[in-house]
Amino acid sequence: MAQLLFALLTSGAINQIYGTIVVSLLIIIVWQYARKKRAYLLGTRSASFEALALFCFTYVFFGNRSIQGIEYYIVCPLLAFFAGWTAVESGKKNPAEIIKMSIYFMLIGYGIHALLNYSINIGHKRWELYDVFTGERRGATGSGCINTMILSLTTFFITLEKNKIYKVIGIILSAISLLYAFLLGTRAQFLILVIVTIVFLILYLHETYGRMAVVRLALVAAVLIGAYYYFYSSNKFGIRSYIEASNLIDRYSYTQDLTRADNYRWDSLARGLVNVFTHPFGGLKSIAFYHNMWLDVGRVSGVIPFAMLIFYTIVTNVHALKIFKDKNQPIWFRYLLLCVFLGIQMNFFMEPILEGVPDFFFVFLMINGMVECYYYQIWMRL
Numbered sequence: 001m002a003q004l005l006f007a008l009l010t011s012g013a014i015n016q017i018y019g020t021i022v023v024s025l026l027i028i029i030v031w032q033y034a035r036k037k038r039a040y041l042l043g044t045r046s047a048s049f050e051a052l053a054l055f056c057f058t059y060v061f062f063g064n065r066s067i068q069g070i071e072y073y074i075v076c077p078l079l080a081f082f083a084g085w086t087a088v089e090s091g092k093k094n095p096a097e098i099i100k101m102s103i104y105f106m107l108i109g110y111g112i113h114a115l116l117n118y119s120i121n122i123g124h125k126r127w128e129l130y131d132v133f134t135g136e137r138r139g140a141t142g143s144g145c146i147n148t149m150i151l152s153l154t155t156f157f158i159t160l161e162k163n164k165i166y167k168v169i170g171i172i173l174s175a176i177s178l179l180y181a182f183l184l185g186t187r188a189q190f191l192i193l194v195i196v197t198i199v200f201l202i203l204y205l206h207e208t209y210g211r212m213a214v215v216r217l218a219l220v221a222a223v224l225i226g227a228y229y230y231f232y233s234s235n236k237f238g239i240r241s242y243i244e245a246s247n248l249i250d251r252y253s254y255t256q257d258l259t260r261a262d263n264y265r266w267d268s269l270a271r272g273l274v275n276v277f278t279h280p281f282g283g284l285k286s287i288a289f290y291h292n293m294w295l296d297v298g299r300v301s302g303v304i305p306f307a308m309l310i311f312y313t314i315v316t317n318v319h320a321l322k323i324f325k326d327k328n329q330p331i332w333f334r335y336l337l338l339c340v341f342l343g344i345q346m347n348f349f350m351e352p353i354l355e356g357v358p359d360f361f362f363v364f365l366m367i368n369g370m371v372e373c374y375y376y377q378i379w380m381r382l
Contacts, residue, residue: 001027002087003101004105006023006366007106007109008023008109009023010109010113011113012109012113012146017071017072017076017359020079025079027083028082028086031090042089043372048316052312055312058301059301060073062281062300064300073358076358077362080362080365080366084102084366084367084373087102087366088370088373095370095373095374100332100336102367103367104166104170106149110173111173111176114146115180117130117132118180120132129184131143139356140188141352141356144186144189144351145351147181147184148344148347149343150174150177151174151177151192151196151343152193153343154193155197155339156336160331192343199342200335200338204335268288268289269292272296275298279299280303282300285299287299289356291352292348292350292352293354294310294348296353296354297354320341323337323375324337344360344364348364
């Protein structure tokens with residue numbers, strides 16, 4: 001049941017805010033009670049929850065004191081974290097399998113959303129794209145998040161997934177997301193795909209086959225680049241025609257606008273770091289985004305919630321890294337977490353997630369909740 005609810009939430013078919021609340025409550029109360037005949041929240045005793053709660057309350061207190069602020073930035077994040085925690089705590093299967101299947105169902109939801117959005121927007125320019133469920137225009141930032149988890153796991157499906165059905169589904173979802181990424185014309189998704197793939201392959205091949213495997217990887221990459229150049233230059237299967245007609249290439253035709261946008265983003269990072277300390281209580285909500293989730297938190301609410309979110313990020317990443325480094329864990333599980341955590345947080349680094357796409361943050365908190373529950377079961381005996 002929990003996995004189906006995760007898929008429904010990420011499909012875009014239900015309102016992301018109220019959907020998060022309803023789905024989380026169903027998992028935390030109804031599903032947990034049906035499984036365990038009781039409902040309680042052991043996660044409140046974890047350092048990760050305490051850090052998240054401190055961030056949520058300070059973010060609202062200093063920058064979002066409203067009913068909507070409480071709903072978006074206290075209720076939804078904490079419920080999302082506990083929904084993930086409960087999915088593992090109340091599950092009957094191995095926690096690694098529960099986390100894997102929960103992520104897979106999320107991917108199916110995102111894949112369905114991407115396919116529907118792609119089908120109704122074919123032939124449209126990137127600034128004319130609509131969301132199939134809301135009927136409203138949706139920017140590349142929000143729509144790109146639909147692709148993030150799928151593209152992050154593309155190489156994982158090809159390399160490590162042994163179940164043939166899951167492998168085929170994963171490759172199909174990746175193909176859909178790639179088509180949608182070309183339609184969106186967003187560079188961030190391709191950057192995520194490339195960087196996660198490189199990190200994954202270097203670590204996996206080095207661990208499995210040794211240093212020479214990394215050298216062979218470089219040679220294979222050179223061959224693949226050469227093959228791509230051949231297929232592209234000769235327009236085999238219409239590849240060049242499709243790419244050149246895409247919104248991604250169309251975006252590069254406006255070089256001055258692209259350069260200006262890149263310069264603004266880099267300047268925003270420097271300005272955001274300075275303003276966290278020159279405006280320690282935030283209050284800059286009305287100015288333009290810094291395009292970085294952590295710095296935009298500082299812009300809105302100041303240094304305290306900024307520090308709390310940094311602390312939460314460090315805690316959860318340290319725990320995920322500890323699981324990754326544990327060779328007693330299944331290798332597929334370790335690299336599944338690596339791809340998901342790296343891909344999603346790269347997106348966080350490039351976009352104002354909490355103000356632009358808060359539902360994507362909630363999904364990551366659900367994954368955090370699952371991983372944190374497993375971590376505390378293994379190392380903390382909570």
